[in-house]
Amino acid sequence: MSPLARWLGLFAWLVPLVLFAVGPVVLLLARGAGAPGTLGWDWLVSEAGALGNTLAISGGAAVLALVLGTPLSLLLFRTDLPLRGAFTVLFTLPSAIPAFIWGMGWLSLASPRAGYLNRLLGEGTLDIHGPVGIAFVEGLSGLPLVLLAGAAALRRVDPALEEAARVCGASPARALLTTTVPLVLPSLLSGAVMVFLMAASSFGVPYLLGVSASPPTRVLTTRIYELVLLGDEGLGRASALALALLLLTPLSLLATWALGRSGRVRLSTGKGLASRPLSLGRARTGATVGVASTCALLVLLPLAAILLTSLQRSFGARLAWEELTLAHWSGVLLEPRTLRATGLSLLLATGAGALVCGLGLAAALLQRAFRRLGAGVEAVAVWPYAVPGTVLALALLLAFSRDWRFILVDKVAFVLALAHTPWLLLIAYAAKYLALGTRNSAEALAQLDPSLTEAARISGAGPLRAFVDVPLPLLRPALTVAFILAFLSCATEITMSVLLVPAGSEVLGKLLFDLQSYADPAAAAVLACAFVALVVLGQAVLALVARRAAEAR
C-alpha cells in the first residue's frame, strides 16, 4: 500500500469510529467527571449502595464461576471423561444465550411461590431474587469464560512437567494437582476477572431479579437505567455512575493482563502439545454422573423451565397435561408486534454484521499496514467491546440527543439527526461488536502469506483486483464466523436495545424485556425459546463453517 493510500484509509476508518464511538463516550466521561461538582458529593455517597452491590455481586459471580470452572475444565480438557465433547458444547451455551434468558429460567424455577423447584421443595424454600440470586445467575452465565481460559491454558501446559512429577513418584491425581493446576490457575483467574467485568456490565439480570426484590437490589447499571428514565435531570447523575462503571473496565483488564503475564512465563510457548488425557480409572463413573447432573441442573433445567412456562396456560397454574397449551406460541409468534420486532431486529443485525465485517477487516488491514500505529488501531476497534452496554447506549443517547450540523463547504451542510431513530441502535450494535470482526480478520490475516497477494500482482492484477482475487476469498471463513457471531449478538441484544429503541419501533431484545418485565411471562418464555433456537442454529452453522475450513486446509 502506498503511504498516501494508507493514511487516507486510516482517516476514512477513524472518522466513523471517532464520531460514533470514541467521541460520545469521551463526552459522557467529561460530563460524568463534572457531575460531582454540580450535584454535590452527598448525592454520590447516596449511590454508594449501588456501587457496593455491583462489586459484591460481580465478585460473587466471579468466585462461583472459578469454583465451578476449575474442576470442570480439568475434567473436560485433561481427562478421559466420556462424552466430554458433548459436555463442552453444552457448557458453552450459557455464554451464547443472553444472561437475561437464564435469569428468566431461574425465575421460573425458583421464584418464591410459583417456581417449579419450590413446588417440589415447599413454597418459599428458594428465592432467586436479590443479590445472591443475581450473582448465581451471572456466575453461571459467565462459566464458559473460565472454561475456555482453562482449555486454552491446559493446551499450552507442557505434558513433560506432569510426567516429571510422575517420575518423581507422584500419583496421577497428585501430579495434576501439584504441577498442572498451579500452572493454569492464572489463566482461570483471568477468566474469572472477565466474569467479574461481564457481571458488572450486565443489566438484564439485575433488573429482572433485583428491582422487584424486597428490598430492591440496585446495581450501577439498573440505577443508570432508572436515572435515564427520569429524563434530563437524571442524565447528569447517570453519567457520573457510568464513569464509575467504566473505571472498572481498565482496572479489571489490568488485572487480567498482570495474571496473563505471570501465567505466560511458566507455560510452554509451543502450540499443540498433545498430551495423553489422564485416565480417571475407577472415578470415571462418579465423575461422569457428577458432570452430567451438573450440566442437567445448570444448563438444561432452566431451559426446560422456560419451555414449560411457555406451554402453561398461566404461570403458577396447576401442573398437569391438560393444562398445557400452544396458545401462547401461536399468539406471540403471529402477533404483528412480534413480526415487526423480528423484521427490524434481523435488518439491524444484518446491517451491524456487515459493518462489523467491513470495518473489522479494514482495522485488521490497517493494523498490518501501520506497524507501530497498528496497536492503536486495534485498541480503538476492540475497546467498545469492553464498554458496558448501558454506558455505550447512554453515551450515544446523550451525544445524539440533539442534531449535529456539519458545514462542509459554504452551502453544503449536512445534518446528523439520529435521536429517536433506529440508526442509533445500528451504531451501538456495530460499535460494540466491532471487536469480533477485528479479531477474526486479524487472526486470519496473520496466517496469510503476503507472497500470495504479491503473486497475483506479478501475474498482472492491480492492487484492488489482487485483493479481491486472493486474500478476500481466503479470509471468507473468518469473516463468515465474525458475521454470524455479530448477527447473533445483535439479534439477541437486550441492554442497549432497551435504552435506545425509539418510541413506536420494536426490536426483539426490547420486546422480550418488556414482555417479561411488565406483561406476560408466558409470552416472554415463547420469545426466549425462539432466541435459544436461533442461538443453537447459529452455533450449528458456526461448527459447520469451522469444519469446512478445517477440511479445506
Added chain:
Amino acid sequence: MAAISLEGLFKSYGATPVVRGLSLEVREGELVSLLGPSGCGKTTTLRMLAGLEHPDTGVIRIGGEMVAGPGVRVPPERRGLGMVFQGYAVWPHRSVEENVAYPLTLRHMSKTEVAAKVREALRWVRLEALATRRPHELSGGQLQRVALARALVASPRVLLLDEPLSNLDAALREELRAELAALRARLGTTLVFVTHDQGEALALSDRIAVMNQGVLEQVDAPETLYREPATPFVAGFVGGANVLTGEVREGAFHTARSGTVFQLSADTSAPPGPATLVVRPEDLALGEQGTPLPLSARLFLGHAAEYRFPVDGTLLRVVAPPLEVRPGQTLKVQLRKARLFSVG
C-alpha cells in the same frame, strides 16, 4: 525479451542495510544467476526487480524503461514479469489449472486460448495429470512446478526465479533445467535465477553474480568465476576453496593465529605483507615434503578421499588419492597452486 539494468541499488529494512550499492546489467535473453549464502539479499534484490519492494536509492530499468528510480515506481502488474516465489505462493483456494490460468485471464484471452496455454504450461512442468487437484493435495515439489508453470504461462519478457528447483529430486531437477534451457532458447526470455546451490548456478547460467552481505562480489561467466575468483569470498563460496588469513614473508605464507608456515611454489607471485591465502582442496598435496599437520578426519569420496587438518580454528580440506592413514597421524601438506589476495 528485455534487458535489465540495476544501477546502484541500496535497500535497508529499518537500520539494517540489506542491499548495498548493487549494480548489474543483464543482457536480453541472458540467464544470470544470483548466487550467495542465506540472508545475503538475493530475494530482496529480486523483489526490487519485481516491484514488490522499492529501492531506497538507485535505478532499475527493464527493456530500457525506467521502472524504479527517483519519483518513478512502476507497480509489479505493469512490469510484464513472471516470478516463482521462494515459498511457491500457490493460491490454496484455486486448483492447479486455475492457478496457472490466472495471469492469462487478466489478459482478456478467449477461453479456448487460455485452456490451450494452460495445458502447454502444465506439460512443460509434467503436471498434466494433476490439473484439477487442489494445492493441499500436492507435494512440495509439485507445488513448485505449479508456481513455475504459472510464472511462464503468459510468456513474460523477464522471468524471475527464486530457488525454483530447490525442492525437486535430482532427476526431475535435471529434466526441468533442460526444459528451462529449451524454453529460453525458444522464447528468448531473460532470466534471473536465484540459488544458493553453486553446482546449479555453474551448470545453468550464462553469467553468475555472486553476492555477499548485500554486495556484489563478482559477475562473470561460470568458468571465469571458477578459475579466477576475484575475491577470497568468491573462491571460498564457488570453488569450495580453503581460505586462510595471515602474512607473506620470505616466499612463505604464515597463518595469522598459529603461525603455521606453508611454503609457496615458485610460480605464485606474492608481494610480502598481510594477505589471504585461497587454495582449493584439489590443489593441496600430501607427500614427503610440506607442512606437517595432524589429521583430524578422513572422508572417503570414492575416487578420492578428503582429509581434514585443524589450522587456525578452521579445517583445512585436502582432496587426494585414498591413503591408509588414521586420524591423529601427522601428514605433510604441500601447496601446489594457490591464490593470494593482499589485504588492505
